[in-house]
Amino acid sequence: MESTRPKIGVYICHCGINIAGVVDVEAVTEYASKLPGVVVSRNYSYMCSDPGQTLIKDDIREKGLNRVIVASCSPRMHEPTFRKALAETGLNPYYLEMANIREQCSWVHEDKAKATEKAEKLVEAAVAKVLLLEALEEKEVDVTPACLVIGGGIAGIQAALDIAEAGFKVYLVEKTPSVGGHMAQLDKTFPTLDCSACILTPKMVDVANHPNIELMTYSQVESVEGYVGNFKATVRKKARYVDFDKCTGCGICAENCRLLNRIPSEFDEGIGMRSAIYLPFPQAVPAKYTIDPERCLQLTKGKCGKEGPACKASCQADAVNFDQKDELLEIDVGTIIVATGYDVFDAKRKHEYGYAENPNVMTGLEFERLVSASGPTGGKIIVGRDKKGEGGFEPKKIAFIHCVGSRDKSLGNEYCSRVCCMYLAKQAHLIKDKLPDAEVTVFYMDVRAFGKGFEEFYDRVRREGIRYIRGNPSEIYKKGDDHALIVKVEDTLLGTPMEYEADLVVLGVGLEPRQDVREIIDLFKLSQSTDGFFLEAHPKLRPVDTASDGIFLAGCCQGPKDIPDTVAQAKGAASSALTLIARGKVKVEAQVSAVNADECRGCGLCVEVCPFGAIELVETNRQGNIVNVASVNEALCKGCGSCASACLSGAIQPKSFKDEQILPQIAVLGVRTE
Amino acid sequence: MNEDFEPTIVAFLCNWCSYAGADLAGTSRMHYLPNVRIIRVMCSGRVNPLFLLNALQQGADGVLISGCHPGDCHYLEGNYYARRRFVLMRKLLEHVGVDPGRINMSWVSASEGAKFKDIIEKAVEGAKESGPMEQFKRRKINW
Ligand SMILES: Cc1cc2nc3c(=O)[nH]c(=O)nc-3n(C[C@H](O)[C@H](O)[C@H](O)COP(=O)(O)OP(=O)(O)OC[C@H]3O[C@@H](n4cnc5c(N)ncnc54)[C@H](O)[C@@H]3O)c2cc1C
Numbered sequence: 001m002e003s004t005r006p007k008i009g010v011y012i013c014h015c016g017i018n019i020a021g022v023v024d025v026e027a028v029t030e031y032a033s034k035l036p037g038v039v040v041s042r043n044y045s046y047m048c049s050d051p052g053q054t055l056i057k058d059d060i061r062e063k064g065l066n067r068v069i070v071a072s073c074s075p076r077m078h079e080p081t082f083r084k085a086l087a088e089t090g091l092n093p094y095y096l097e098m099a100n101i102r103e104q105c106s107w108v109h110e111d112k113a114k115a116t117e118k119a120e121k122l123v124e125a126a127v128a129k130v131l132l133l134e135a136l137e138e139k140e141v142d143v144t145p146a147c148l149v150i151g152g153g154i155a156g157i158q159a160a161l162d163i164a165e166a167g168f169k170v171y172l173v174e175k176t177p178s179v180g181g182h183m184a185q186l187d188k189t190f191p192t193l194d195c196s197a198c199i200l201t202p203k204m205v206d207v208a209n210h211p212n213i214e215l216m217t218y219s220q221v222e223s224v225e226g227y228v229g230n231f232k233a234t235v236r237k238k239a240r241y242v243d244f245d246k247c248t249g250c251g252i253c254a255e256n257c258r259l260l261n262r263i264p265s266e267f268d269e270g271i272g273m274r275s276a277i278y279l280p281f282p283q284a285v286p287a288k289y290t291i292d293p294e295r296c297l298q299l300t301k302g303k304c305g306k307e308g309p310a311c312k313a314s315c316q317a318d319a320v321n322f323d324q325k326d327e328l329l330e331i332d333v334g335t336i337i338v339a340t341g342y343d344v345f346d347a348k349r350k351h352e353y354g355y356a357e358n359p360n361v362m363t364g365l366e367f368e369r370l371v372s373a374s375g376p377t378g379g380k381i382i383v384g385r386d387k388k389g390e391g392g393f394e395p396k397k398i399a400f401i402h403c404v405g406s407r408d409k410s411l412g413n414e415y416c417s418r419v420c421c422m423y424l425a426k427q428a429h430l431i432k433d434k435l436p437d438a439e440v441t442v443f444y445m446d447v448r449a450f451g452k453g454f455e456e457f458y459d460r461v462r463r464e465g466i467r468y469i470r471g472n473p474s475e476i477y478k479k480g481d482d483h484a485l486i487v488k489v490e491d492t493l494l495g496t497p498m499e500y501e502a503d504l505v506v507l508g509v510g511l512e513p514r515q516d517v518r519e520i521i522d523l524f525k526l527s528q529s530t531d532g533f534f535l536e537a538h539p540k541l542r543p544v545d546t547a548s549d550g551i552f553l554a555g556c557c558q559g560p561k562d563i564p565d566t567v568a569q570a571k572g573a574a575s576s577a578l579t580l581i582a583r584g585k586v587k588v589e590a591q592v593s594a595v596n597a598d599e600c601r602g603c604g605l606c607v608e609v610c611p612f613g614a615i616e617l618v619e620t621n622r623q624g625n626i627v628n629v630a631s632v633n634e635a636l637c638k639g640c641g642s643c644a645s646a647c648l649s650g651a652i653q654p655k656s657f658k659d660e661q662i663l664p665q666i667a668v669l670g671v672r673t674e
Numbered sequence: 675m676n677e678d679f680e681p682t683i684v685a686f687l688c689n690w691c692s693y694a695g696a697d698l699a700g701t702s703r704m705h706y707l708p709n710v711r712i713i714r715v716m717c718s719g720r721v722n723p724l725f726l727l728n729a730l731q732q733g734a735d736g737v738l739i740s741g742c743h744p745g746d747c748h749y750l751e752g753n754y755y756a757r758r759r760f761v762l763m764r765k766l767l768e769h770v771g772v773d774p775g776r777i778n779m780s781w782v783s784a785s786e787g788a789k790f791k792d793i794i795e796k797a798v799e800g801a802k803e804s805g806p807m808e809q810f811k812r813r814k815i816n817w
Contacts, residue, residue, distance in 0.1 A: 074697045075714070076689070103700030104712055108791075114708040121711060525750050535746070547690075547748050591716070609719075611750040640749035641720030645759060657715055663728060669711035670732030672682040672806070 006037040006131050009065040010123060011056055013047035013072035015102055020045075022106035024116040028071065031120045035127045039063060047072050053085045060089040067130045071099035071123050092135035094590065094656060099126040121669055128664035136590040136655055141635055143229035143334035143586050145169065147577045150221055150520070153181020154563060155555025155570040156339035157203050162574035164212035168581050171331050172207055173235055174217045176266075178284035179204050181341050185267060185365060187372040187379075189563060190426040191457035197283060197374065204285040218290060222328070224523055225613075227636050228550030229334045229586045239324040241291035241299070242277070246319035249287035253277045253311035253320060258304060261389070263295050265376075269366040272376030273389070277311045277320070282374060291320070298322055335550045335577035338534065339570065340520055342556040345405025345413070345509040353404065353476045353507060359384050360395070360483055361476060363404075363509045364423055371430045381434050383504055384483065395438065395504035398431055399487050400424045401473055402444040406510030415531045417510030417560040421448045424508045425461045432464050441467045441500060443489055451562060469493075469500075476505055511560035524551055525611070533559045544573040550586070552576050591656045592637035593644065595630045599651035602628030606643035606652050612636050615643060615652070681735035681801035683710045683794070686725060688718045688753070691742035691783045698787035706791045707798045710738070717741065719752025723763035726777065730767075731810040736776040736801035738793065743781040753781070772809060775800035 010032040014020035025043040033041035040059055044052050047070055059065055068091070070082050075098040083093035099122040109115040145168050149160045152174030160172045172179070183189075184204075186196035208215050222234045242253075254260065257275035264270040267280040274280075276296040277289050291311070297304040299322065307313070312320040344365050347355035355361045360383045362370070373379035376389065385392035402424060406417040421444070428440050447468070449455040462468060473489040483503040490497045513532035520526065520534075526546055527535040534557050537545035544552045554573040555566040580586055593606075597620065607615045607630065614636035617628040630643075630652055641654035650659055687693040693714050699706065715721060718741025726737045739760055741753040760779045768774050778800065780793045801807075 074693075074700075076694060076697060100697075100712070100714075103697040105708075107700035107703055108706050109708040110705055111708060118708050118711065125711070125713075527746055527750075609755055611752065638749060640717035640752050641715065642717060642749065642752045642755050645720055645722040645755065654716065654720065657720055659722060662713065662715070662725065665713050666684060666725060666729050666734075667732055669713065670682065670684050670729040670734035672680075672733045672735065 004066060006067050007039045007063065007065050008037045008067040008069060008127060008130060009056065009059045009063070010035075010038055010041040010069045010071065010127070011047050011052075012041070012043035012101075012123070013052070013070065014043060014045045015072060016045065019072070019102050019106045022109065022112055022115045023101055023119045024112065027116050028101075028119050028123060032069075032123050032127070035124055037067070037131055038127060039065065048078050048081055053082075056082070056085055057089050060086070060091055066091065066095060067133070068096050069099060069123060069126045069130055070096065071101045071119065071126070073102040074100045074104070094136040095130070095133055097126040097130040097133065099123045125665040125668040128668050129661050132658075132661045132664065133656060138590045139588050139634065140585040141229050141588055143580050143584055144231075144332050145581050145584070146171065146331075146333040147335045147337060147581065148173065148221070148231065148233055148331065148333040149337045149339060151181070151339035151341055151555070151557070152179030152207070152215075152217065153339060153341045153555060154183045154200065154203075155341065155557075155566045156181075156337070157207050158567050158570035159337045159339060159554050159574040159577075160207050160213055161203065161210065162571055163578060163581075164210045166578050166582070168212065168578070170213045171235070171333065172213055172215050173219050173221055174215070175220055176280065177218045177240070177288070177290040178280045178286070179207060179215070179217060180285070182365070183563060184281065184283070185269070186368050187375075188426060188430060190422040191451070191453040193426070201283050204283070208285045215286070216329075217286060221523060224336070227588075229580065230635070231333050231336060231550070233331050233333065235329045235331060237327040237329060239293075239326050240288065241293070241296075241320065241322055241324050242289045243319040243321050243324075244286075244288055246317045247288045248317050248319075249279065249289065250316075251279065251289070252314050252316070253289055254279070256310040256314040258297060258310060259295060263292065268369045268376050269363070271362075271366055271369055273387075289319075335552065335580050336524070337552045337554055337573045337577055338520060338524060338526070338557055339554040339573075340514060340557045342511040342560065343514045345512050347404060347507050347509055349411060350404055350507075352474065353401070353505075354478065354485075355507060358478055358485060360485060360503060361505045361507065363507050364420065364427065365509065367427055367506045371427070371434070379434075381431065393483060393503070394435065397439045397502045398441070398504045398506065399500060399502040400428055400440070400442040400506045400508060401487070402442070402508045403472065404507040404509045405512065407445065413510060413512065413531070415560070416448065418448070419560060419562050420508040420510055422451070422454055422457070422562070424506070425458050427506060428466045429461045429464060432466060440465075441469055441502070443469050443471050443473055443487065445470070445472050451564065511556055514557070524548060526551070529559070531559065533557065544569055544576055550580060588635050589637065589639050591639040591654060592634045593632050593639065593641065593652050593654045595632060596651045596653075597629045599649045600629045601649055601651070602630070603648065604628070604630070605646045605648065606630050609642045609646045611640070611642065612638055614638075679802060679806060681709055681798060681806070682733070683736040683738055683797050683801060684729040684734045685710050685712045685738040685740065685797075686715055686718070686721045687712055688741040688748070689714055689716045690748035691746065691781075692718070692740035692790070694784035695782040695786045695790045698784065699790045702787045704787055704791045706794045709798050710794050717747065717749045717752035718756035719747075719749065721756055721759070723759045726763055727767070730772065730776070730807055733807065735804065735807040736778065736797050738778040738780070738797050740780050740782045740790075740793065743783055746783065773804035775804045776807065
């Protein structure tokens with residue numbers, strides 16, 4: 001294959017005493033010097049150091065080496081370092097092979113003789129392989145200077161704004177009719193108690209007005225193709241049945257809707273009502289009405305009252321349009337940020353707490369809507385109202401329960417949701433603020449006040465006369481006919497069982513992966529961690545990257561977090577996306593698969609197994625016959641090599657991991673040493 | 675079982691999970707038997723079943739494939755292919771009389787250094803029980 005004779009240099013690293021303390025490096029050097037093709041074999045204290053690298057580079061230049069073996073630590077550690085050294089001399093960086101004699105030899109074996117013998121074998125296998133390596137070309141592709149952000153919660157909003165501010169195009173796609181996500185539903189935010197709407201609304205308005213942001217609400221990504229730098233996404237803009245440009249957001253339509261106050265409002269978590277034509281909440285962005293196609297009489301039954309739809313009749317801007325259709329839009333972007341957020345734990349799954357049966361057992365998120373001045377009660381703490389929003393009572397004894405659906409293996413959620421301790425402390429404070437005479441008790445397992453200002457806040461709340469009792473309730477049930485609820489719990493600090501009587505119980509529901517998480521996984525081929533949230537590329541060093549290049553994560557879709565952490569991660573994701581966009585070019589994997597067209601049978605097995613859709617069959621002329629031959633799209637191929645194991649003729653092979661490069665390694669390593 | 679016999683095990687590890695797990699065993703200084711020799715591939719799906727056969731022909735007394743846990747594959751589904759191929763290959767090898775104790779497959783994530791150590795010990799033990807691999811012995815093959 002290569003006409004020039006191989007001239008191999010072997011470099012054995014001592015790594016201080018990390019390797020040399022166990023492996024006899026002199027013996028390995030000696031052994032290597034006798035292997036075929038080896039012209040120089042040396043050892044040195046730290047090969048990765050500057051003098052170590054210079055040693056290699058000088059030999060390449062002076063002795064005309066054309067292959068290099070470094071026997072040292074794991075290639076996962078220093079392969080890029082030594083590749084760079086080769087490249088600096090003008091030698092192709094893919095003529096390097098490493099033998100891992102530290103992590104997989106000196107650090108794990110004690111018997112010096114055996115470790116040395118193993119190191120020799122590993123070096124010999126590397127020599128066998130390096131003889132057959134080929135020069136590879138690192139290709140660069142252009143990056144489309146635009147980003148697709150999916151999810152318009154605070155994470156998506158922040159990421160979109162950062163990228164837009166840097167001067168690049170952003171498509172922000174939000175599933176619901178308004179941006180804002182869960183943060184828009186919150187009243188005050190811990191630990192500073194700033195009003196959520198006050199800090200969020202300006203940002204919501206900014207994303208709608210920014211010249212670089214194309215906001216697509218009530219929309220969903222249908223499909224994505226392509227690869228880092230060049231994604232093509234199809235977005236479905238669902239019909240709102242309201243002309244976006246004509247609607248002034250005045251709200252007269254909703255007031256005239258025959259279903260006014262008859263449909264539970266998603267935004268108000270079902271404790272408030274809306275009409276079929278609606279704005280999710282007063283500060284919604286965009287301030288455009290939407291008709292709920294599942295509830296609207298005209299759309300479901302084809303008929304609304306005797307006189308026809310009142311919304312349409314009452315709209316002075318003539319914006320209501322029942323003939324509107326979904327629109328499909330194609331967009332080209334270079335990077336993607338997934339910021340799809342979370343769902344709260346479904347409290348019905350914790351049967352013992354009687355959430356489904358008792359209206360005065362509510363979730364923390366419902367409570368946010370209850371205390372919010374923009375909520376259905378105008379911020380008054382009144383529970384047990386009827387469907388018309390009448391009646392109800394003001395609670396006197398309120399119990400807050402920690403860890404509902406978190407840290408609970410029986411429900412499949414082993415993890416801590418990270419926000420509940422603090423939001424319950426905040427809510428306990430808000431109750432005390434509004435109802436100073438109420439008795440407020442918090443039942444907790446542990447209080448995790450880890451963030452900046454959290455411990456101080458928790459301390460302040462306790463000093464306000466809020467009682468914290470350590471215990472995880474076993475049951476919550478109704479007592480008698482009035483509002484009284486019994487919280488059955490053991491105070492684990494005193495070791496005494498107790499039955500606490502309350503007339504309002506707030507469940508500190510945890511954060512869970514969204515119910516529809518599969519949609520996103522299938523779309524972007526993301527992986528999940530054991531907790532079901534999206535998996536980052538590395539838990540410490542690549543917390544916003546995914547295993548798919550060019551796709552980043554922001555916010556709670558990656559795991560539960562509070563707003564400050566969400567914003568920080570969103571900024572991280574934005575900066576990662578910007579790095580690619582600003583550079584304008586991205587290197588694509590050089591170790592991709594290649595097809596030997598003469599040997600390909602055109603069976604298509606490789607096409608079937610390729611997880612990236614990188615292979616297709618193309619017609620070619622083989623000595624006058626038109627035949628199908630596999631062809632690899634190098635930009636899509638990630639070099640896993642699954643195709644090669646499926647191929648019956650061995651025609652398709654991943655570069656640097658070809659059969660003919662691996663078999664010689666097996667031939668060396670498979671031989672038993674007597 | 676021949677206690678003195680030191681088997682050779684050839685292991686094929688995927689770059690992202692199992693090779694990283696083996697590295698972690700090293701970083702954590704977990705000692706295990708020196709009988710195993712590792713070949714790095716990018717994905718367990720790259721392991722052509724013939725590699726196993728080839729290793730046994732060369733004289734290896736045991737083989738091991740290890741990749742990411744189901745659902746965690748860096749290349750999405752390569753480990754599923756690896757598993758299917760492995761099952762077939764093991765059946766075939768059993769059919770021609772190779773002791774199944776020689777043929778190992780296990781999922782090891784990048785955080786499972788301890789598990790890696792365990793599977794190595796198990797593979798060595800399995801091969802020791804099966805004794806030296808003589809079935810496919812043939813003249814040295816030259817590549
Ligand atoms: C009761 C409660 C109280 C809290 N109080 C506080 C507090 O006081 N202080 C604090 O710091 N944190 C608090 N939090 C945490 C806070 O809610 C989160 O940190 C924050 O909302 C996370 O934002 P996000 O953008 O990641 O997710 P989300 O707010 O969930 O936003 C995700 C967005 O993506 C959209 N989306 C989802 N899927 C798709 C899709 N396929 N296509 C398009 N769009 C999609 C959703 O519609 C949504 O708009 C509280 C949480 C709860 C449950």
